[in-house]
Amino acid sequence: MTKKPTVEEKLAAAKARGKKAVAKKVEPAQQLMLPMWPEEIRGVPNAVLRGALFTVSKERAMHKQLTPVAAVDGIEIRVQNARLNQQDLDLFEMLLHLQREQPLGNEVEFTAHSMLKALRRPTGGSAHERLTNDLARLMGSIVEIKWIKERKAFLGALVESAFRDDETGRYVLRFNSDTMKLYGQGHTWIDWKERQSLGQNNLAKWLHGFYAGHALPYSYKVETLRELCGSIAVLREFRRVLKRALDELVNINAIASWEIDSGNLVHVRKTPTQSQRKHLARAKVIHKKG
Template sequence: MSLIARVPFAFARSALFAPKPYRPGPPALPMRVIPAAQDYRITLSQSGPCLTQAHASAWQVATTLAARSPRDEVRLIDALRALGLASVQTSAKRRFLALFDDLAASRVEIDTRRQDYRGPLFAYRRLPRGRVSLTWPPGMRELLEDEAVYLPLDGRATLGAYPLATWLHDYIATHRRVYEIELEALRKLCGSSLTAHHFKPRLRLALDQVQASASFFTRYEIAHGVLTLHKEPTRVLLLAPQAKAAKVAETEHLDAAQRAARARSQVCL
């Protein structure tokens, strides 16, 4: 059964998770503004380690699996398989937990048309038998329940070795059938460290890879410095005001119940 992740627009239309190779132990940085879409208003800042598409994959898998668990638990072996990794040995688990450490050390400030979130990406603790338990920060459930795109993780996992392709996969999914953007604007938006001269051929390669793996992405054209994307509709969650109010009340109740359950579990009997 395919896992479906909910990815906030603020994550998919920004350079929060940059298309760069992952290197362990990135230095923590102070709160700074992250490039994000301006045609769809997103203001985003982040403090902590520099995050990459490897962190994005770990975050999507972890939150998706935790949401399916009544105890918000994730088995590391399930997470590694969802990432499409052939190896689920100790070294792979250790690397995955290093990504978790970076995510837990990160704090984001998000302001969009529909969201105002300030807090960590998540918190977690290690459990016996290769498991972790996630803690949902206050407001995180609302972030996932509104202004988010639904993405099958199996198609994305096939792009794991190509950071720009995974970034484009999520970015393209948030748009309607046809969308245009200047190449220079896209280069800055995704946080690419490539020069404009080297970005265009790398972009073509990445787009071809996305088209081969994502059924919703049909074709693209590049002409006169502009990229035109053509796609089929994807499932996007944008709540009506009344539904959003009800959802906020529901998630506040769930968060309170979770905190109470954790408090009881820490009492010595």
């Protein structure tokens, strides 16, 4: 029986194919590529997943000036204009997925119908209008992400511009080349089918991305998780939906188990991936040497 390749092996193969393809298309000095990942994976910058940049709320607050939102230690995030949520993140991840196959700055092309199908949305007229509004929001929301220790910051829109042909329904979209700097501070591999299986459960989607990049997840208080995901629910209600969302992650095998202790601390256990196990082993060796 043929051995099924691991996620790490798929990533390595995809990266090799991407490098070979780019070498044929552009000169080395022009090669500014996102990390390559296979079809079933989405590569997402860590800073996008570790705070309230993309909230769980369906209500969209408006900020006239750059306004701080919650983020994990080491990162500061400020936003201006319409707030983004998990539906916006679905679209953003799909757009990054298309961009990964060519240098940043090159145009990304897709039809509205194909994008709506990929997002598992209806394909009628109102859905096309919603897609246009979602793209406009990604272009209009200004984001500042600051890495405290590195003393560096990204400031700008997550999508630069788009052109639409109404006869064909085809979009031509462009990212700013500075998008690459988001990946320079680390990224997380997201299982796209797992994320899609969570449907409209925005909190489960946020938690799925938040914990995906952690080999050994930190324990957070219920109140802290409420702040980090941008929920506006009262604490008692948030605790209830949090339990249901964590159960959803167990059901899709994204995490192994969870519990909330008497101090309202949320403990999540998961099985590290092969690459995460290697990282943990290296960290253990360094700690022993220290």
